Amino acid sequence: xxxxxxxxxxxxxxxxxxxxxxxxxxxxxxxxxxxxxxxxxxxxxxxxxxxxxxxxxxxxxxxxxxxxxxxxxxxxxxxxxx
Amino acid sequence: xxxxxxxxxxxxxxxxxxxxxxxxxxxxxxxxxxxxxxxxxxxxxxxxxxxxxxxxxxxxxxxxxxxxxxxxxxxxxxxxxxxxxxxxxxxxxxxxxxxxxxxxxxxxxxxxxxxxxxxxxxxxxxxxxxxxxxxxxxxxxxxxxxxxxxxxxxxxxxxxxxxxxxxxxxxxxxxxxxxxxxxxxxxxxxxxxxxxxxxxxxxxxxxxxxxxxxxxxxxxxxxxxxxxxxxxxxxxxxxxxxxxxxxxxxxxxxxxxxxxxxxxxxxxxxxxxxxxxxxxxxxxxxxxxxxxxxxxxxxxxxxxxxxxxxxxxxxxxxxxxxxxxxxxxxxxxxxxxxxxxxxxxxxxxxxxxxxxxxxxxxxxxxxxxxxxxxxxxxxxxxxxxxxxxxxxxxxxxxxxxxxxxxxxxxxxxxxxxxxxxxxxxxxxxxxxxxxxxxxxxxxxxxxxxxxxxxxxxxxxxxxxxxxxxxxxxxxxx
Numbered sequence: 334x335x336x337x338x339x340x341x342x343x344x345x346x347x348x349x350x351x352x353x354x355x356x357x358x359x360x361x362x363x364x365x366x367x368x369x370x371x372x373x374x375x376x377x378x379x380x381x382x383x384x385x386x387x388x389x390x391x392x393x394x395x396x397x398x399x400x401x402x403x404x405x406x407x408x409x410x411x412x413x414x415x
Numbered sequence: 416x417x418x419x420x421x422x423x424x425x426x427x428x429x430x431x432x433x434x435x436x437x438x439x440x441x442x443x444x445x446x447x448x449x450x451x452x453x454x455x456x457x458x459x460x461x462x463x464x465x466x467x468x469x470x471x472x473x474x475x476x477x478x479x480x481x482x483x484x485x486x487x488x489x490x491x492x493x494x495x496x497x498x499x500x501x502x503x504x505x506x507x508x509x510x511x512x513x514x515x516x517x518x519x520x521x522x523x524x525x526x527x528x529x530x531x532x533x534x535x536x537x538x539x540x541x542x543x544x545x546x547x548x549x550x551x552x553x554x555x556x557x558x559x560x561x562x563x564x565x566x567x568x569x570x571x572x573x574x575x576x577x578x579x580x581x582x583x584x585x586x587x588x589x590x591x592x593x594x595x596x597x598x599x600x601x602x603x604x605x606x607x608x609x610x611x612x613x614x615x616x617x618x619x620x621x622x623x624x625x626x627x628x629x630x631x632x633x634x635x636x637x638x639x640x641x642x643x644x645x646x647x648x649x650x651x652x653x654x655x656x657x658x659x660x661x662x663x664x665x666x667x668x669x670x671x672x673x674x675x676x677x678x679x680x681x682x683x684x685x686x687x688x689x690x691x692x693x694x695x696x697x698x699x700x701x702x703x704x705x706x707x708x709x710x711x712x713x714x715x716x717x718x719x720x721x722x723x724x725x726x727x728x729x730x731x732x733x734x735x736x737x738x739x740x741x742x743x744x745x746x747x748x749x750x751x752x753x754x755x756x757x758x759x760x761x762x763x764x765x766x767x768x769x770x771x772x773x774x775x776x777x778x779x780x781x782x783x784x785x786x787x788x789x790x791x792x793x794x795x796x797x798x799x800x801x802x803x804x805x806x807x808x809x810x811x812x813x814x815x816x817x818x819x820x821x822x823x824x825x826x827x828x829x830x831x832x833x834x835x836x837x838x839x840x841x842x843x844x845x846x847x848x849x850x851x852x853x854x855x856x857x858x859x860x861x862x863x864x865x866x867x868x869x870x871x872x873x874x875x876x877x878x879x880x881x882x883x884x885x886x887x888x889x890x891x892x
Contacts, residue, residue, distance in 0.1 A: 339789045341798075343803070344759070345803060345806075346721070346722040346723075346799060346803055347726035347789075347797050347798060347799050348806060348808050348819075349784075350789045351786070352787075369784070369785075370786075371766075372767065372770055372782060373767060374762075374763065375769070405810065406810060407808060407819070
């Protein structure tokens with residue numbers, strides 16, 4: 334099932350509509366947002382990315398369905414300090 | 416006929432007050448119809464005398480190419496919004512609660528008709544030079560995302576409001592406050608940019624705005640005596656909505672599309688000079704308060720139009736005008752003017768420049784976003800609130816739907832009048848519902864009516880003297 338989500342990448346100037354799949358992993362979601370925003374924000378290594386959902390970090394190996402992410406929710410991708 | 420039937424609350428506005436409550440209604444800018452016609456005739460002749468002298472196609476062709484695109488932005492958003500304001504003024508001319516108010520509104524409607532006609536006439540000649548100028552008339556007739564945002568604002572403020580809300584929103588907030596920025600500050604920028612035609616047009620319009628804007632304060636004074644909370648709500652609502660509109664239209668032009676050597680002041684400095692002090696003084700004199708979100712507004716003066724411009728640059732094909740990429744000189748100027756937040760934006764422009772460095776000149780799509788963006792359910796604009804470090808977008812679940820807002824003030828406006836806004840579908844909702852194409856090119860052509868000769872590009876096709884491209888490897892031997 335396709336889940337449209339509002340994604341916000343740290344360092345970016347705009348929220349993007351990401352069309353994810355329920356069986357995508359949280360790590361995959363972060364990667365997808367980085368690629369979508371790459372014209373404005375240089376991609377960083379995926380292993381530094383953290384997905385925040387309702388203010389809390391998500392386990393990167395969870396699927397979106399297991400994480401309880403619902404259509405048109407907001408998620409953020411932030412980075413650990415390098 | 417009973418007064419309540421002659422002036423129903425639905426059209427005259429609330430709180431509905433008996434005639435005695437309006438007895439003290441007073442606006443200082445008095446004129447007779449004969450004086451009005453005489454003055455307007457002279458002003459109109461002066462505009463077209465300037466057009467004949469310095470406003471022909473050859474004169475525009477000599478202007479800086481980035482500035483010309485600021486002109487396209489204004490040309491599209493201005494004239495038919497003024498035409499909508501004819502309707503709003505005519506509502507005041509019929510349903511305003513004092514005879515002087517009605518007379519002034521009738522003259523205001525004639526003003527707005529003039530403000531429609533001038534840009535349409537002047538820009539019409541430019542269409543054969545540059546087809547994007549066709550959007551001067553076309554803009555509000557399209558489903559372009561900026562046009563939908565413009566219509567969402569203009570339709571409510573100018574077409575759908577009752578006489579009281581129109582007077583507060585348009586005459587007090589928009590005309591008394593924001594049009595100083597547009598018609599005085601921007602006119603001076605136009606002069607510095609060498610665009611005497613645009614300067615003259617703005618200055619001529621401003622003399623009308625200054626007159627009929629007087630209706631606003633007089634209405635606010637009376638209504639505030641009876642329902643202060645309602646007036647405060649209207650002021651706060653329309654101040655925010657007006658700010659977002661001007662931040663895009665005027666902010667882009669002042670800080671990005673004016674040649675850097677001709678920039679005397681920044682958008683933020685002009686806002687502080689022409690709007691903030693004057694607006695705060697006015698509300699204070701009326702015993703009203705600054706908007707509850709004032710700190711958010713002050714922060715947004717530093718950030719909002721930068722957030723939108725960088726985003727829109729990377730989605731420029733979705734607009735009808737071209738964008739300039741700020742180079743080292745422009746970025747140094749912006750850093751001086753916006754020291755607190757510019758480093759975060761500079762990183763974005765460094766990445767965009769890096770993408771152009773890898774791309775061939777004119778390969779626009781190599782430096783363009785392809786993923787759909789999200790849009791605010793109040794202002795209909797992109798989710799560009801806050802900073803690159805912390806976007807202020809937020810989601811609301813209500814009535815079985817999910818809504819998203821760029822900022823707390825947009826959410827507050829929506830929640831206060833959900834019955835007014837709740838059923839509207841932004842472009843993204845239309846795409847998700849299958850009512851608009853999801854494919855970007857199809858969306859541009861079939862829904863936004865933008866084609867390769869009209870959709871927005873980089874003004875220089877990415878060919879900037881400061882942008883050195885690595886040498887390409889020669890053919891293999």
